[in-house]
Amino acid sequence: MEPIAIQKDDQIIDLQTAQAKNIDIESAKKIYPENTPEALEVIRHSTAHLMAQAIKELYPDAKFFVGPVVDEGFYYDFRVGEKIGEEDLKKIEKKMAEIAKRKLPIERYEISKAEAIEKFKDDDLKQEVLKSIPSDTVSIYKQGDFEDLCRGPHVPNTKYLKNFKLTRVAGAYLGGDETREMLTRIYGVAFADKQALKEYLTMLEEAKKRDHRKLGNELELFMFSEEVGAGLPIWLPKGARLRSKLEQLLFAAHRKRGYEPVRGPEILKSELWKKSGHYQNYKENMYFTEICDDESRKESCVEYGIKPMNCVGHIMIYKSKKRSYRELPLKLFEYGVVHRHEKSGVLHGLFRVREFTQDDAHIFCKPDQIKDIVIEVLGFVDEIMRSFDFSYEMEISTKPDKAIGSDEIWEIATNALKEALDENGHKYGIDEGGGAFYGPKIDIKITDAIGRKWQCGTIQVDFNLPERFELEFTDSDNEAKRPVMIHRAILGSFERFIGILTEHYAGEFPFFIAPTQVIFVPIGQDHVAYTKELAGKLTEMGVDSEIYDSKDSLNKRIRNAEKQKVPMVAIIGDKEVEARSLAIRDRREKIQYNLNEEEFFTKIKEKLSEVRF
RNA sequence: GCCAACGUAGCUCAGCCGGCUAGAGCACCUGAUUCGUAAUCAGGAGGUCACGGGUUCGAGUCCCGUCGUUGGCUCCA
Numbered sequence: 305m306e307p308i309a310i311q312k313d314d315q316i317i318d319l320q321t322a323q324a325k326n327i328d329i330e331s332a333k334k335i336y337p338e339n340t341p342e343a344l345e346v347i348r349h350s351t352a353h354l355m356a357q358a359i360k361e362l363y364p365d366a367k368f369f370v371g372p373v374v375d376e377g378f379y380y381d382f383r384v385g386e387k388i389g390e391e392d393l394k395k396i397e398k399k400m401a402e403i404a405k406r407k408l409p410i411e412r413y414e415i416s417k418a419e420a421i422e423k424f425k426d427d428d429l430k431q432e433v434l435k436s437i438p439s440d441t442v443s444i445y446k447q448g449d450f451e452d453l454c455r456g457p458h459v460p461n462t463k464y465l466k467n468f469k470l471t472r473v474a475g476a477y478l479g480g481d482e483t484r485e486m487l488t489r490i491y492g493v494a495f496a497d498k499q500a501l502k503e504y505l506t507m508l509e510e511a512k513k514r515d516h517r518k519l520g521n522e523l524e525l526f527m528f529s530e531e532v533g534a535g536l537p538i539w540l541p542k543g544a545r546l547r548s549k550l551e552q553l554l555f556a557a558h559r560k561r562g563y564e565p566v567r568g569p570e571i572l573k574s575e576l577w578k579k580s581g582h583y584q585n586y587k588e589n590m591y592f593t594e595i596c597d598d599e600s601r602k603e604s605c606v607e608y609g610i611k612p613m614n615c616v617g618h619i620m621i622y623k624s625k626k627r628s629y630r631e632l633p634l635k636l637f638e639y640g641v642v643h644r645h646e647k648s649g650v651l652h653g654l655f656r657v658r659e660f661t662q663d664d665a666h667i668f669c670k671p672d673q674i675k676d677i678v679i680e681v682l683g684f685v686d687e688i689m690r691s692f693d694f695s696y697e698m699e700i701s702t703k704p705d706k707a708i709g710s711d712e713i714w715e716i717a718t719n720a721l722k723e724a725l726d727e728n729g730h731k732y733g734i735d736e737g738g739g740a741f742y743g744p745k746i747d748i749k750i751t752d753a754i755g756r757k758w759q760c761g762t763i764q765v766d767f768n769l770p771e772r773f774e775l776e777f778t779d780s781d782n783e784a785k786r787p788v789m790i791h792r793a794i795l796g797s798f799e800r801f802i803g804i805l806t807e808h809y810a811g812e813f814p815f816f817i818a819p820t821q822v823i824f825v826p827i828g829q830d831h832v833a834y835t836k837e838l839a840g841k842l843t844e845m846g847v848d849s850e851i852y853d854s855k856d857s858l859n860k861r862i863r864n865a866e867k868q869k870v871p872m873v874a875i876i877g878d879k880e881v882e883a884r885s886l887a888i889r890d891r892r893e894k895i896q897y898n899l900n901e902e903e904f905f906t907k908i909k910e911k912l913s914e915v916r917f
Numbered sequence: 918g919c920c921a922a923c924g925u926a927g928c929u930c931a932g933c934c935g936g937c938u939a940g941a942g943c944a945c946c947u948g949a950u951u952c953g954u955a956a957u958c959a960g961g962a963g964g965u966c967a968c969g970g971g972u973u974c975g976a977g978u979c980c981c982g983u984c985g986u987u988g989g990c991u992c993c994a
Contacts, residue, residue: 473921474990480991521928649920649992655994799994829951859957
């Protein structure tokens with residue numbers, strides 16, 4: 305096998321560059337066309353160029369912007385006169401395969417930036433790319449009569465580019481800037497061999513099967529309605545059962561940790577949103593309504609904002625009486641229903657909606673308590689994530705452009721978060737400028753079944769709102785002092801979290817939250833009475849069960865029960881009624897066994913106690 | 918919001934290049950069957966083809982607008 309590139313000091317250098325710069329290939333670490341991260345980077349980058357070449361041959365007027373490698377594949381942004389749809393991908397793929405077969409050598413040469421500006425003077429997109437390059441010389445890669453401005457690295461010949469697939473067409477703003485023109489973007493994947501490509505495509509198919517929108521429909525968990533409006537989920541009985549179990553477990557977990565349940569109103573006067581800063585900073589995402597005492601008098605009208613966050617209500621609760629340092633930290637929590645006017649294009653099943661319920665809490669504390677509180681919350685998060693077998697990572701977000709509060713205040717808050725993470729030995733990333741407008745935050749990102757990352761939990765330090773609302777407590781020295789506020793959510797929202805849970809478990813929820821935990825299938829009518837007796841006992845234990853006693857055949861009913869992906873199906877016939885026992889099909893353990901009544905209820909209790917947050 | 922695609926029965930989907938009364942499977946209803954571990958048989962009912970407008974002798978099919986959905990971009994729990 306011939307190498308396609310070499311690696312030196314963690315840098316991938318292609319053979320063309322190595323030759324030009326007289327780097328000794330023999331003594332270097334070689335990269336072969338295999339499915340290693342380094343080789344895939346080279347292959348994918350070159351496949352992006354191959355795609356650009358194919359597009360250029362099919363659409364001669366096409367102009368190209370950038371074509372980088374991303375997770376799993378690559379994309380290229382370009383502009384053409386005509387519309388490109390999914391249909392056209394096949395055509396482009398075919399052309400790519402044809403070009404690859406020409407076995408074109410991929411050559412590299414360097415020119416000065418000034419020469420490049422002259423060379424591409426008729427190409428405004430290339431000028432755009434050149435603007436962002438700081439160095440004086442640029443490299444050009446050439447294959448056949450196609451050439452492109454590129455840093456590399458690339459494979460030496462198009463013959464290495466055989467195992468690719470174009471996956472989707474999309475629009476993308478030039479440079480990611482919403483105010484600029486929208487280019488066409490085509491995404492593709494590429495691998496070193498056929499097998500890896502096939503495995504990847506199979507994985508995508510598998511992922512589709514566990515899509516929470518599909519499963520939500522099949523398992524009757526939730527629905528959306530065009531008549532109701534986009535992004536407004538409707539919870540069906542089974543989804544509501546699941547959600548309610550989650551709510552109850554989490555409620556107890558909060559009480560155990562000293563949180564006080566509270567409840568704020570859904571709409572608050574706009575004046576208050578002006579005081580909090582939401583009116584100035586978050587208005588485009590808020591819904592408003594006007595309430596008039598007397599329709600004929602405009603001055604009797606008051607504008608109200610539907611809450612997009614719960615903090616203001618909790619602040620009012622804090623302010624309801626004079627607070628002592630002895631009360632701090634004061635932890636208020638609420639399953640807060642919030643409304644946010646998200647742009648129509650971003651809505652996505654339960655993952656992104658316009659009305660959702662946060663497991664929200666605000667902790668009012670003294671500045672010197674921040675670190676301990678954050679450490680405690682991190683522990684809470686970890687227990688919940690482990691209960692659901694989730695992996696997650698954390699990221700600190702710092703001051704954004706649009707923010708209230710001084711740099712100094714931001715620095716104090718940001719450092720407190722970092723210290724808490726450091727002290728607990730947590731690894732974390734940093735998202736510069738990614739904070740909320742009122743303070744820095746730690747985001748907890750769950751990795752879902754398909755490897756996508758979702759922001760769920762969040763811990764945000766806030767020095768600003770206490771300032772704006774003039775919050776105080778009387779300290780031990782009898783001085784009035786300002787508390788710090790910590791916003792935090794662990795699931796983030798029930799909607800998103802349940803969407804992620806559904807995909808994570810592919811609809812096979814663990815017993816303690818499954819919408820239906822047991823389905824009874826009586827073989828004949830004579831066995832129904834006994835199943836009703838058992839189901840009644842389960843209801844008393846807080847366990848949801850259903851009895852499949854329709855006129856359908858036994859096989860049909862067992863099939864339907866299994867399709868519901870419930871943890872346990874219990875078949876009841878003459879033998880079971882007589883012995884007061886159950887024949888269990890355990891979907892989670894994938895076995896069948898018989899239990900007597902006592903053993904059954906013991907098993908149920910065991911399964912229920914598998915989780916405690 | 919922007920780019921692209923899509924919207925036919927409760928669900929999954931056929932319906933050609935515009936041409937007779939818009940089809941299937943599942944689900945639902947009725948009848949027969951009463952069954953030991955993943956689909957019993959027969960019959961029936963269900964659609965203003967998302968909504969509104971236009972082109973045409975004629976529109977599910979072509980065009981425009983609106984709503985919604987999907988994949989991205991920007992944004993975000």
